[in-house]
Amino acid sequence: MRDANFLTENNARQIWHPMAHPAEMQASPPRIIMKGEGLHVTDLDGRTVLDAVGGLWNVNLGYSCDPVKQAIAAQLAVLPYYSGFRGTSTGPSIELAWELAQWFAPEGMVRTFFTSGGSDSVESALRLARQYWKIRGERDRTKFIALKKGYHGTHFGGASVNGNANFRRNYEPLLPGVFHIPVPWTYRNPFGETDPAKLADLCARALEDEIAFQGPDTVAAFIMEPVLGAGGVIVPHESFMRRVREICDRHGILLIADEVVTGFGRAGAWSGSRLWGVKPDFMTLAKAITSGYFPLGATMIGEKVAEVFEADKTAFGAIGHGYTYSGHPVGCAAGIAALAETKRLGLNENAAARGAELTTALEALKAKHPLVGDVRSKGLMAALELVSDRDAKTPADKKTMARVADAAYEAGVMVRISSNSIILSPPLILTSSDVAKIAEALDTGIASA
Structure with a gap:
């Protein structure tokens, strides 16, 4: 690897970073992360901090999971790649698909379509949902809510x-035929409702209204995250997803659960759907499927959908969709090892226990600092929403948010800023002392602002 001077001089010069303005990155280059060990990462300057971002919601096993690294090395030695397109399978892809069917049997999932990541998994679910209705002969069902x-x-x-x-x-302009309803977010919603159960009912009614307005026979699927992640860790009332399932069933609409973040334990259950007691028709997976050690994703297909595809005798059942790296053997080997470690360590239970401790610590910060307007969390998904005026709920500005994040980093913890929220998604191997460290660093960061 080139020396430190080269890396510093060329940082953000040739790279355009996701979710960032290129000019801002060039004016203020991002940190250069060079090493990861356990729950910690080390930057080019040698500063080691606890990674409370977990890479990007995905490094559930931390950075030192030897079984996953060994599985990757072993697979590279025997078959570094082969296509998963028509005509060929690989041993690891067959084994991982079997494991996923066992893992998500309680959700009713029976088939796997492999992808390269979360965006691919969502795209695949949307396409397969439309295709399902073409096979069924209901070809006006193209819309999504x-x-x-x-x-x-x-x-x-x-x-x-x-x-x-x-x-x-x-x-x-984006894809036509897509419509949105209010989210059950008690801190900010168009109804002015602060009771979670009542708000869930109002949002469910909004779904009913939208379906009626569009025409139930034109709607292919409803898609939702069981716990919203990038939108600010919005945790719906426990009744909401069950109500959505009932509404979809009544109108013959498919339900897609986007489990890219919530899959494999982060919300305190093996899936967000299981957390709320719901069986969706599709589940989208990625991130923790390999703990971030290799790019891999999957779209899981429920029995009702699978039966329609597999019983079809026409060209409408043929899947004209896929990716060069679908079912990548190295990625699947990494996934097999990652799932085994995830299960062995009981990371869902640890996420629930450490998440409860983290919530208590964050609520204490809210009581201490007027800058904290709201605390939202489920398992090891958490957000602190910062405001300049609590009564008016005025979002904290960009400069304030950056100051908090920088001060927390100086205090030894990496956090992520999304709009006016601090997002926390640490590895699921987190300990109680790590929770205390995160709270201490946030306390320092908020006080500095």
Whole structure:
């Protein structure tokens, strides 16, 4: 690798970073991360900090999981790549698909379509949902409904069902036939409702109204994150997703659960759907499927959908969709090892326990600092929303947010800023002492602002 001077001089010069303005990155180059060990990362200057971002929601096993690294090395030695297109399978892809079917049997998932990541998984679910209705002969069912503030990746389909203008406006016009309803977010909602159960009912009614307005026979699917991640860790009332499932069933609409973040334990259950007691028709997976050690994703297909595809005798059942790296053997080997370690360590239970401790610590920060307007969390998904005026809920400005993040980093913890929220998604191997460290650094960061 080139020396430190070369890396510093060329930082953000040839790279355009995701979710960033190129000019801002060049004016103020980002940190250069050089090493990861356990829950910590080390930058080019040698500063080691606890990674409370978990890479990007995905490094559930931390940076030192030897079984995953060994599985990758072993697979590279025997078969570094082969196509998963028609005509060939690989051993690791067959084994991982079997494992996923066992893992998500309680959600009713029976088939796997492998992808390269979360955006691919969402795109695949949207396409397969439309195809399902073509096979069924209901070819007017092309529309999608989603939640405002939802995040579903960056492909044109995913960006279209995204419910946040930050990920939409610069790329419009997007996919036609996509509509959004209010999200059950007690801190900010158009109804002025602060009771979670009542708000869930109001949002469910909004879904009913939108379906009626569009015509139930024109709607292919509703897509939602069981717990909204990038939109600011918005946790719906426990009744909401069950109500959505009932509404979709009544109108014959498919339900897509975007589990890219919530899959594999982050919300305190093995999936967000299981957390709320719901069986969706599709589940989208990625991120923790390999703990971030290799790019891999999957779209899981429920039994009802699988039966329609597999019983079809026409060309409408043929899947004209896929990716060069679908079912990549090295990625699947990494996934097999990562899932085994995830299960062995009981990371769902640890996420629930450490998440409860983290919530208590964050609520204490809210009581201490007027800058904290709201605390939202589920398992090891958490957000602190910062405001300049609590009564008016005026969002803290960009400069304030950067000051908090920088001070927290100086205090030994990496956090992520999304709009006026501090997002926390640490590895699921987190300990109680790590929770205390995160709270201490945030206390320092907020006090500095």
